[in-house]
Amino acid sequence: MAVSSATAGLHTACHALGIRAGDRVWTSPNSFVASANCALYCDGAVDFVDIDPRSYNISVSELERKLCTAAERKALPKALIAVHFAGQPCDMRELAAVVRPYGIGIIEDATHALGATYQGEPVGSCRYSDAAVFSFHAIKSITTGEGGMVVTNRENIARNARRFRSHGITPDTSRAEPWRYEQRELGYNYRMTDIQAALGASQLNKLDEFIARRTEIAKRYTAGLAELPLQLPHIGDDTTSAWHLYPIQIMTDDRAGTRRNLYFELLQHGFRSQVHYIPVHTQPFYRALGFRAGDFPAAESYYEGALSLPLFVDLADSDQDRVMEIIRSTLTQR
Template sequence: MESIPYGRQNITPADIEAVVAVLRSDFLTQGPVVPAFERAVADRVDARHAVALNSATSALHAACLAMGLKAGDMLWTSPISFVASANCALYCGARVDFVDIDRETFNLCPEALARKLEQAEDTSSLPKVVVVVHMTGQPCNLSAIHALSRRYGFRIIEDASHAIGARYRERPIGNCEFSDAVVFSFHPVKIITTGEGGMVLTNDPEIARKVALFRSHGITRDAQRMVHQPDGPWYYEQLELGYNYRMTDIQAALGLSQLQRLDESVEARHRLAERYDELLAGLPVSVPVQRSEGRSAFHLYVVRLQLERIDRSRREVFEAMRADDIGVNVHYIPIYAQPYHERMGVRRADFPQAEAYYREAISIPMFPTLSSAQQDRVVRSLRNALAP
């Protein structure tokens, strides 16, 4: 029987034709398609500036650099995320700490953040940047977090790797109304893909300029920004220590093509989520909660096992489903539990909601081309795995 993965890219003939057109053109790397993709995404989410990079990890790093994060500074983020949400601080020489999650949304909890900020103010250890993660595509409570940023003076980066196509208060995630920058991911299992890729969205022209500089070795060919007088049309200057974080035209062509199906993809995910909600009713699991102020992109569909109602551990349920060729996964192991981060002395007891989430969470298959028959098979496997 065919294995059903937790996520899968959807590549159409139109996507292939778009990529082939670039391969037949004069530009493969930094040609006209990258800026066209940037403009299309910026317009789609109502942001003023967009800078495409080779991954969301690179985008997080470049956004932190553009905000001046450095040694001696502190970045806070959610422990329930991929490690890149925290590693972007370490790349800058800064320190990282975590804020516990909201039990229902799995996102950084504004109440926990407020308590931690009050304590940090007393010890002069406030963060310079807070990275909020729209976990599974469910928007954070951005308004509450933004209000705290005004009071305590930190910058906000939205890690929206799961959330292109999501909405908060009827506006698209990516518009930066409540943040300084937003990061999207275009990894193959995300809502749209460029193979590998990421993007920084911002309404701040200086952040956009710095991110664009950092993605290309810190080099400029803009004479107005140069320190010295150009001595010829070939002249360029390295102004900062940058990186090779560029996206190619090949990737951007795929992204442009996929972007045309963004609404279709998110709608399909919502239909699947609604059907999962119905099929799972009555089972000892908690299904994702949708808050009225936000509309998830449903990158992931995470169920939480009601362990007090079943006689099996999460591992036993997980392994039983894997034995049925259902590619369940766990998103994510708390970042502070990783050996590299454990050395920094974070106490698990400080994050009771993240710990509870990690004991109970399983991601079940969610992708737009998942058929009803496959979905039925996933639920049947879960039902059997939960049985005593």
């Protein structure tokens, strides 16, 4: 189901999985706010599961621990939103093995991961989930300007998502009154325009080429930065990344200070880096809901030293070499 954005898609997926007032939804604190906001749009209650310090995705052991406690308190979530951070797929088989026995739904926030594979299948196959959501925002694997897609293998989720993205209306198939349509519930206009879809169809033809180039850039970073005090991205077993981001983690003593210097040093030379992500629970809006700094230490510690390096299809090798030189000189000055 093509939709107007991944944010709309996540809202649609939550609704289609039956998230309603008071239902709990868990997600990763190391994500864009949309991964959590979507549950609140359904009047659900959000909580987070801390990340694995190596993959930066939800920690399966932490998830297991938190589910045990939640089961004792009869406070289990209705759905888990697993974010494939930076384009690196979560270990979905392990994650599903932990979650499924409790009857909890799984939505993949695959906004970073179009073009990634897990166990030889494209992310979006939904082998271990109920639905997955892609983004076609300008900086994603492919773009429609703004746009997204909900994919699922479950007919009832597809039917519900189609209705929800279009005002909660279903066409009536009655022959006697072919003009009839029925609004069955409150929905939205979350449809993608035909113009965006035409761009998306054309972009989709270039997906493999785009991912190949992103992979090449990532490999150059991995080779060029190997000797520095950095934690470079980890690639999970039997996965390929879509390389939406190349997140490095600075491992010097003063990580936050070094990150700041490096950010401004790159900027001064015309290279914009970015930090992904300020942990969602530390945002003022989420603090007002009761979350505190210290709640999810692995995500907070990662954030302190995190920097995403320039990575886009048109990045010239010479520019990338310059970025790596700046990183090398900034880190070895200290």
